Amino acid sequence: MKHILKQTRTTLIWPLASIVAWLCFTTLTMQSAYAQQDQLTLLPAQCVAMQQGQDCYVTVELNWSSKVADDYCLFADNRAAPLQCWKTRQTGIFKGEIKTKQSIDFQLSTPDRTVILSTAQLTVAWVHKKKGKPRTSWRLF
Structure with missing residues (x-):
């Protein structure tokens, strides 16, 4: 049971972390593109x-x-x-x-x-x- 819960947590964490990282990168890229010029x-x-x-x-x-x-x-x-x-x-x-x-x-x-x-x-x-x-x-x- 513990093994299943641990595996479920890690399979959920990676997709969420990659989505958050992508959103942060996209927002920073847009702001820096606007701010430079x-x-x-x-x-x-x-x-x-x-x-x-x-x-x-x-x-x-x-x-x-x-x-x-x-x-x-x-x-x-x-x-x-x-x-x-x-x-x-x-x-x-x-x-x-x-x-x-x-x-x-x-x-x-x-x-x-x-x-x-x-x-x-x-x-x-x-x-x-x-x-x-x-x-x-x-x-x-």
């Missing part, structure tokens, strides 16, 4: 508002390229829906108006967002930093 550039990389807390308006251009032709989408961290998607492409350009009060991270990824290929950040800067409490002054005349 994908590029995302953002121009301009900074948006400047007059005062801290004010909306910042900028027209951005995001360019991306890849050695692998596939389906890609461009996402912004402040939105759930993609800004734009491309089908079976190796390059793409997104131009758009952005209105924001804080920095935004852009991600080029697969449409289901399982593999993030590249990222870029639009930073927000201010000419005048917001001061503390406003002074109240009373004037009679």
Whole structure:
């Protein structure tokens, strides 16, 4: 009885181990194939508002390229829906108006967002930093 249980365990372990090894190898191969060549550039990389807390308006251009032709989408961290998607492409350009009060991270990824290929950040800067409490002054005349 012990011999049969031991033989059953070993016959089950080898197929399971080979399946797990194959899945790990396939996942790593796909991620490394995507990671070696994908590029995302953002121009301009900074948006400047007059005062801290004010909306910042900028027209951005995001360019991306890849050695692998596939389906890609461009996402912004402040939105759930993609800004734009491309089908079976190796390059793409997104131009758009952005209105924001804080920095935004852009991600080029697969449409289901399982593999993030590249990222870029639009930073927000201010000419005048917001001061503390406003002074109240009373004037009679």
